[in-house]
Amino acid sequence: MKIRDKMTYLDNGATSFPKPAGVIEAFVDFAKNIGASPGRGAYEPAQIAEDKIDRTRQLITKLIGANDPNRVVFTSNASEALNLAIFGLLEQGDKVVTTRMEHNAVIRPLLELDRRGVIDILWTEVRDNGRLDIEQFYELLETPGVALAVTTGIANSTGVIVPFWQIGEFCHKRGITYLVDGAQLCGVYPVNVLEDNIDLLAFTGHKGLYGLPGTGGLYIGKGMEKKLRPLIYGGTGGHSDLPSMPDELPEKYEPGTPNTPGIVALGEGVSWVLEKTVEKIHQHKQKLLSMMLDILRDVDGIQLFGPKDDIDRTAIVPIIIPGIEPKIVADILWEEYKIAVRAGCHCAPQIHFDIGAPQGTVRFSFGAFNTVEDVEYAAEAVIEIVKNYAK
Ligand SMILES: Cc1ncc(COP(=O)(O)O)c(C=O)c1O
Incomplete structure (x- = not known):
């Protein structure tokens, strides 16, 4: 050959x-010509930075079928978003139903909470053709004390699409929070957080959204912010007088200076995906x-x-x-x-x-x-x- x-x-x-070319151009243009930190200055480039970040938030909101851009919080990747969801939500004595097809970004935070004696994990098996044993998953969800269901949207090892829309409906009817690891899903297969009853959706910027590494985030469904503790605490630009994290979204979960060039470039990636x-x-x-x-x-x-x-x-x-x-x-x-x-x-x-x-x-x-x-x-x-x- x-x-x-x-x-x-x-x-x-x-x-x-x-x-896509626009992703690289946006990254370089921001780093070269704008440079400012968003929301931390009254001068024009700081405002431009803020507006560009908001644009990316809006585009992701559209892509995932959400209705409030402030519910999309940026993190440095899907791993951080999953850690935010898992450590932020789970309480002593909670049970979690998940699957044996998860990535370590889900497995390891869960196992850490298990080791600390905080949670019990109920694992669902994968059949030998790579598909989830969905009947077993539903059975486990009926166990008393289940607070959270976590599944990947698409298995990174086989490409199997998990029926997250069915699981979402099942969880919604029983008041169980549903977290989806969307690292392989977002931009790859249609997802609509509102119709699919997804409470928390972690995404990464550098795979199916065609952005650069170092970007990702978590969609936080309605009401979730009342239960979800931040993972990282620190400065948020505004509300500097407060001794605790502000309650407002997305600030509550976005301390520190963000990867603005990366988030701006991600906006171009998402825009490219939406166009195609x-x-x-x-x-x-x-x-x-x-x-x-x-x-x-x-x-x-x-x-x-x-x-x-x-x-x-x-x-x-x-x-x-x-x-x-x-x-x-x-x-x-x-x-x-x-x-x-x-x-x-x-x-x-x-x-x-x-x-x-x-x-x-x-x-x-x-x-x-x-x-x-x-x-x-x-x-x-x-x-x-x-x-x-x-x-
Ligand atoms: C299913 C799945 N979840 C989570 C991750 C972690 O994503 P990131 O490396 O962007 O944190 C990956 C990355 O390979 C993945 O495939």
Whole structure:
């Protein structure tokens, strides 16, 4: 096969690349020409900074179907947003229902509260095709004392879409707070926090929203701010005389100087996604997913993980070449083909036991900029590796 000179980037599950040109331009323009800290000065650039941050808030509000931009608070990534939700909400004796397909950004804060003796965690299993055992999840939600349900929107290891809209309805009827880890969901698959009954939605800026690393946030549903303690305490620009964090949103959860250039650039990423539409981006990636699955499904010497078809999953293709460690396959893909993928357990250790890949997988994850040619090239490379290396 003809080897490409340039990198073929298939690690969009880790971070999307490349970024839309407007994202980079907005970042540079802010850093070069504006520079001021928002809400902390009466001069024009400080006001411009504030307005630009508000614009990003409004665009995210639109993307997630919320109705109040002040309910979108910025953090440095999804991990911080999830920590804010989990540590801010849970009280002594609470029970939490979650799943074994979560990322460590959910698992570790929960386990920390478990270790401290604060909460009990009820884990829902993943079936071997990567889908959640939804019946077990609902059963666990009926346990007395459940205060919080936490699920990912889309599993980063398999691309499986969790039926968050059904879980939201179930939780809403029982008065259970529902937190969704939207790191792989926002910008990738349609979500509407109000219709889907999501109380808290964590997002990250650098994946499906096509912003830069160091940006993310938490959508805080109506009434949640009464229960949710801040994670970080400090200055908020205004209300300097108050000895505690102000009650107003978003200030209550946004102490310190924000990553203004990053948030401004994120606005361009979200605007780009809204213009293309989440549905069209999803459709394009579904085409790539179907193609990759169709080519690899019948190849001897390759094991595919996740659902067999392209239904209820997004453009993530985890594979194993039996006999070659996933990390070695990823190395060969890079060294010989300049294909960038990720190998291992993808910060989601439990699901890999449930799907029968305890040593992890090689994960191909497609983004909006990938093409049919990228899929053909990657599939051809995998088939060649099987031929050349597998015993
Ligand atoms: C499902 C899921 N949750 C949370 C995260 C953490 O996101 P961030 O690194 O932006 O904090 C990731 C990142 O890979 C993820 O895939």
